[in-house]
Amino acid sequence: MELVPAAHGPVIAEVDMGADSFTPTVVRATVVQASTVFYDTPATLDKAERLLAEAAGYGAQLVVFPEAFVGGYPRGTNFGITMASRTAKGKEDFRKYHASAIDVPGPEVDRLATMAGKYKVYLVMGVIERDGYTLYCTVLFFDSQGRYLGKHRKLVPTAMERSIWGFGDGSTTPVFETPIGKLGAVICWENRMPLLRTAMYAKGVEIYCAPTADPTKLWQASMTHIALEGGCFVLSANQFCQRKDYPPPPEYVFSGTEKDLTPDSVVCAGGSVIISPSGTVLAGPNYDGEALISADLDLGEIAREKFGFDVVGHYSRPEVLSLIVRDHPTRPVTFTSTEK
Amino acid sequence: MELVPAAHGPVIAEVDMGADSFTPTVVRATVVQASTVFYDTPATLDKAERLLAEAAGYGAQLVVFPEAFVGGYPRGTNFGITMASRTAKGKEDFRKYHASAIDVPGPEVDRLATMAGKYKVYLVMGVIERDGYTLYCTVLFFDSQGRYLGKHRKLVPTAMERSIWGFGDGSTTPVFETPIGKLGAVICWENRMPLLRTAMYAKGVEIYCAPTADPTKLWQASMTHIALEGGCFVLSANQFCQRKDYPPPPEYVFSGTEKDLTPDSVVCAGGSVIISPSGTVLAGPNYDGEALISADLDLGEIAREKFGFDVVGHYSRPEVLSLIVRDHPTRPVTFTSTEK
Amino acid sequence: MELVPAAHGPVIAEVDMGADSFTPTVVRATVVQASTVFYDTPATLDKAERLLAEAAGYGAQLVVFPEAFVGGYPRGTNFGITMASRTAKGKEDFRKYHASAIDVPGPEVDRLATMAGKYKVYLVMGVIERDGYTLYCTVLFFDSQGRYLGKHRKLVPTAMERSIWGFGDGSTTPVFETPIGKLGAVICWENRMPLLRTAMYAKGVEIYCAPTADPTKLWQASMTHIALEGGCFVLSANQFCQRKDYPPPPEYVFSGTEKDLTPDSVVCAGGSVIISPSGTVLAGPNYDGEALISADLDLGEIAREKFGFDVVGHYSRPEVLSLIVRDHPTRPVTFTSTEK
Amino acid sequence: MELVPAAHGPVIAEVDMGADSFTPTVVRATVVQASTVFYDTPATLDKAERLLAEAAGYGAQLVVFPEAFVGGYPRGTNFGITMASRTAKGKEDFRKYHASAIDVPGPEVDRLATMAGKYKVYLVMGVIERDGYTLYCTVLFFDSQGRYLGKHRKLVPTAMERSIWGFGDGSTTPVFETPIGKLGAVICWENRMPLLRTAMYAKGVEIYCAPTADPTKLWQASMTHIALEGGCFVLSANQFCQRKDYPPPPEYVFSGTEKDLTPDSVVCAGGSVIISPSGTVLAGPNYDGEALISADLDLGEIAREKFGFDVVGHYSRPEVLSLIVRDHPTRPVTFTSTEK
């Protein structure tokens, strides 16, 4: 694997956080554009560590991985499902996919926490979370001291994803107040949900991570819009995947694709990008290969832009438009003995 | 089309409702096993009316149609969806499917109400409901005086259905108290949801309609179990469909099926059935073709069986196990000016 | 007694748990279909040990006995009770029945634990538990190292049972996480209680034991339904009893039965069965005599089926339907000095 | 003035609405990119009529004008305001600006209605509305039969605008159901308000008009995002203004601009654009001069795209995120005698 430096991103050589260190104003952030080692979670975690080490070597204080990096995004498959039918192979595919997912908490979470602490970075990692027999598309957060902070579960999966992933509830849309800024994540087409974004804005998100699986050019428009709307830095991480990153057929089949999928065929083109609150593209989008996309985020930029537009402040009309966020956990069954 | 009389269902020739007529104890019910005219809603409604007329001719007081009879169940297709992709043809398929769905209320609902009134039957009809650009798998209820009573929207679609249908909320799980008994409906694999069934039992359902798209033998076990568990009559209606009931390829493609689908190939085998609260199969299951499945339901049977097991009565333990049903409507946006 | 091998269950000769032994994927399980030695608890325990030894010889890792195997199910009697009267003989019958029951913990529990350890099997045993002068229909759990794990007391006895057994509370509905899977038990018509089953599903039950006294064909429908609904293996154990398994009259009277009850008359026909999460009958049902019913349970099957339906996961609607389980112990009298 | 035809917009020559004319599926729409005749409202209305006639000549069924076309956008001025001071000239500028605004209803509204009827177009017109001594940035709607339909008042003016325009309340955010689709408008940076957009989506907007004064490239990203988010056609109209479209100094001063503003200097570069629900740019953006930007809108596109993402339908989570829109009028003083 060849790491391509961000083409457009100004990687500033020295970050001097200086004497007044508790409120840093510039944060070096890296977005990882790389593929899962499909069906091989230990190898994927090894790869994550290599990428993390490299980003840390550049001075990154924050590293953001794509959606479903751990566990994998089963691109191009349909799990043998058509309306009213489900094949035996599809079921077995699911069993293997389920086996590649991780429990939260669990040993893989521990390993990720250790990595974050070792390389002293804030880590935002897309995973497939296993909760019993339902899977969730989840993002995990870790701090630079090696602590697991919490998670966001995708609220609404898209299309076929609904057949393999569950729906998160309102209780996992955190924004973490950290020394490098207020950090949160919204996944893939959740980014098209205006009410969810507004909930994030109301929590004060400053570094808005958008792990995704959408490599289209249209995605860039949404990322720019969100930076402007939210007055926040937007860090979008997508995988760059080739056919060979998935098991060969017949174990893994790209249905509906043309015959000539060679091992080098690009099946997910990336497009990872970092955008400032003024809508300026700081780094990326990169459509060329696996890469670390890096930029220095001047948090002072937020105030400068919210001067003109503050979506939950001076540019809101709460007496006309008010959003209710029901962010308590919901469970199908509650056992009173384990409740506090 | 040949209507096959129910093989096992004892169709009693005369129903004598006798002197104490206001609370009938025996209800003649017919389950319709027939196919949608796919992509042709007016023709489907015409067919519904012919079937209704025939059932009424047998003396039916209640007629139950299958899931998605109006609007159609797009069996065997996948709307061009795989993980992270959606084809242009799939989108166009959806547009046509959306166009075949009906608004509730709307002209098709009016026509169904008129039919129910004309043939003096209670009518339970599976439809695809269009609400803006989201579709719901819905069951509509009409009384024998031609009035629309209400609807049930499927709470959880199954697998690929989640890519084309929305999720109902808790506000549309009605049980209607009618002169022919308390009437409700639960759709297809919703019947596997123990909490939803319990909500129906708690509302006192006596005639439990189960429109479905599941033609397997396993389905019969669930139907019998529900009759026993709920102490209610269970009326399951499924479509009997052949390849020719759908448009020919390339307009409509059965993906993942073998090449040799002939026009007469059975793609949904029916299995419609009527079961009493004691678990006795009163009529069906029929796997032979389109048919009207009829039986006389002696409502006195309910008390006889609840003597032994009353799921929300003497056989419940509310101090240990209590179910909360949030059955208020939920809406993404509420306009105060139109609220009462 | 002749042990009939399971007619349909594929008894796989060798189970190779191989190198990755900590998460076994295939479990050999045996359901015991045999009668209590009525009014003779020591003899019943001896019989239990013989059956256990035999099952272990086949390679069983889990053995499930019927409801009330120790203590006995007083089939056909009415303890001299009619409405508002109770006979002296009935009272004396109860005294003898009470004497056959066992304390938990107590010496019989110790003996059962020892047996489980000796034959290295997980043991699920139906017993009549004596708690002062109230009896409970209880199931005991033991691990393969000879440790008593806990118990489940039937929450709701059926009909006449309510005159001789108490009602359990919510604190004894355990599911044990073991190396052979998550293990729990629900007794007889408790299996018709949708909320109790949902509590078990929420605890993650994978091997769902259903000791019963119901030998009807309808019972099979419920067992199949539960396997589908819960996405779990269902192991139903019933006694196969003849008139001669009970003391002769006048000591023990089958009231209301026809005159011609001969010693060989079958008074409980068994019907024990093992069903997989896909609804496939792996072994049984057996209506022929006492038998050991065995099958190999491939736990991977659970993920394959929950892919389509996960009752407390992706197929639940917790924001609409939520079950509260009050699973703390309840006592009529609490002494504050012994509370913490 | 030279009218530049839309560079990229496919102007289809003949629109055949055919026999099933009541629900047209293709709508020809024109966005006007032109400047107000500043301080001369009658001349501005004359110019509007010429542009309307030309658009109608192309077959336009809908014509959308920019923000503040009637009344003018006082670009580059500051009305003599600094913090805590206000000049006499600034006050007099306001008086003149106030005199150029129009009452709603009033004679200018009548004239616009007549124009719409004469040219048989739906007309969406940005105006400065005078209500007593407070001005509002308003959009007016007219149907093709010459009727005034209603208005939208900007909810939140931006920056300096807040010193000259009032804030609308929630009662003027209409979406009109018309034969050419559901029509609404959101003005300039209101388009960055996610809750307001969501209210529009909930009202079913299909043709989303975005009159604006923002000529930046960033605006294009927001327009594309909104098309995707809302699943609607987005028609953005901006003025193309040169220095000479405003009175010469000293009557009208562009403060803070470089000395060398010549009469031909472009002070607002346009960028009007039409985008489809799939994010495809149908016509524009035009940065070259005054122009009519036209495209044919295939309303069937909406269903095709909402299949994948329906912001207030299948992709909403109302039980988690719900928006309250208080859309009743608010008034500082209410006279009971004139209330109904």
Add this chain to the structure above:
Amino acid sequence: MELVPAAHGPVIAEVDMGADSFTPTVVRATVVQASTVFYDTPATLDKAERLLAEAAGYGAQLVVFPEAFVGGYPRGTNFGITMASRTAKGKEDFRKYHASAIDVPGPEVDRLATMAGKYKVYLVMGVIERDGYTLYCTVLFFDSQGRYLGKHRKLVPTAMERSIWGFGDGSTTPVFETPIGKLGAVICWENRMPLLRTAMYAKGVEIYCAPTADPTKLWQASMTHIALEGGCFVLSANQFCQRKDYPPPPEYVFSGTEKDLTPDSVVCAGGSVIISPSGTVLAGPNYDGEALISADLDLGEIAREKFGFDVVGHYSRPEVLSLIVRDHPTRPVTFTSTEK
């Protein structure tokens, strides 16, 4: 009597309303500062006509008289009232005062209308209105064509006034839209009622008349404040009265006053004033004697000032603060036969 020209008010010699005469921008207004001929209503009306003629001679288009000019303000008396007693003389004083008041409509009203028409002025006249045996402190409005327009009855009399005048209801707080601007009146300390003023502002008052009986310096502060608050011209008219304007004792007694009241003693010092919306005093205050106080009102000034502060427009917060004005007539007795 000597008429003192307004010291500070710029009396512009020629008012050229020019060609665009329907919306005059400058209005010449005169405030009359003069005393009633007490107890002599015909003589008071004669005096009114002389003053009107003089003002018209100066070119006045609007003439405003003080509170209670017709009927008189019974300054310095107490109508023989102390707590719990009322003297015979006081009663007789009231009878005479009642006799000096006028019916509305009635012959004095007709005479005033004729005067207004004759001199082609808008006339605002303070009167004591007789309605049966209750008196009201009222202001009458007439247009320059000699038509009676309507009246305002004082809502809250002050202190001792409450013993001789009734309270008006909400139905007589008119603002008349006239060619010379929107005209209304608020009497004496009513001007301290913020909610009443707000009602006037909401009706759009531009020429705010404040007939009064308060000659203190503090009154000037309120007049200036109201001009600023309401963004309107304020015209305050007060009587200039000497002891000799009232009947001599014992017919009329100034109770509680010092002994040395000579005929020339000033008992009401005037202070009439005209103030512009910017708070500029255009004419007055005059404390020297009877006078006509005149100024030219440039109505364009209103827009210039409301630019900065519009009390019911951009500077209101209707969603926080909203005033309900119940401005329907209220009557103690309603006869249904005469209601519509």
Add this chain to the structure above:
Amino acid sequence: MELVPAAHGPVIAEVDMGADSFTPTVVRATVVQASTVFYDTPATLDKAERLLAEAAGYGAQLVVFPEAFVGGYPRGTNFGITMASRTAKGKEDFRKYHASAIDVPGPEVDRLATMAGKYKVYLVMGVIERDGYTLYCTVLFFDSQGRYLGKHRKLVPTAMERSIWGFGDGSTTPVFETPIGKLGAVICWENRMPLLRTAMYAKGVEIYCAPTADPTKLWQASMTHIALEGGCFVLSANQFCQRKDYPPPPEYVFSGTEKDLTPDSVVCAGGSVIISPSGTVLAGPNYDGEALISADLDLGEIAREKFGFDVVGHYSRPEVLSLIVRDHPTRPVTFTSTEK
């Protein structure tokens, strides 16, 4: 800095609160007329403490600071805004201004509370409040025991202020009942809002604080009027600022001002004043320099004046004029989990 004693205010040397001390009737109050140390909040707080100490040395029990004392009033600047444009320098100016503002609660609030407790005074302090990225012009209240009581956010900013400050909602218009009287504050031109003042009167305000930025003579008229209208003491505090109190150009630019602004040029002339309920000026107005303006407030004066005019009492007409104050908080987003 030279502190000029109040020219006209009678500073009474000894305050004898006498025996009935718990309800003091005379309150010594000081209004501070001084300038912010612009862009230096710590230094501004130091200066506040020096002024507080000095006032306390005179025996002040209540000290009122001007609008925006902490955070500063950015007089004369325009933040680079003209219609439709915003300069980079203006954005950076905002960022610095934002950085000078304070969180409420927060460390600066703690420090102010400590000061109030240390000097045993009630403290009313104008601040710029930072809430995320929106600023509010706020007044904070502290009691003499060092406790923060609450705040008032300006409801409507004026002109250019609207580009830098948000609008408060109805929930922060407190009146605090304290041993020194009922205390509230209304900021700058809010004092022109009759409905807001009425809300304050209805809450019983006795000591009405009016921090302001308006140094004009007209302001005095409003202060006097409010004292009369509200029957309350009015304490108006304004800053006295010279050019040198702001950073030198080019860091801080007074736009639109003449070239010859010397460091000593007065840019805000003060005019702080204390007025009694009878309209008597007790101290000030001072236009000479920084000063402490002090007076003793005899609370008995309130009853004496309300005898004649009680705006929300005997001089109101609630059946005609009634004000609705919506004083609940409004928020753009509400999270249910943190609501009580």
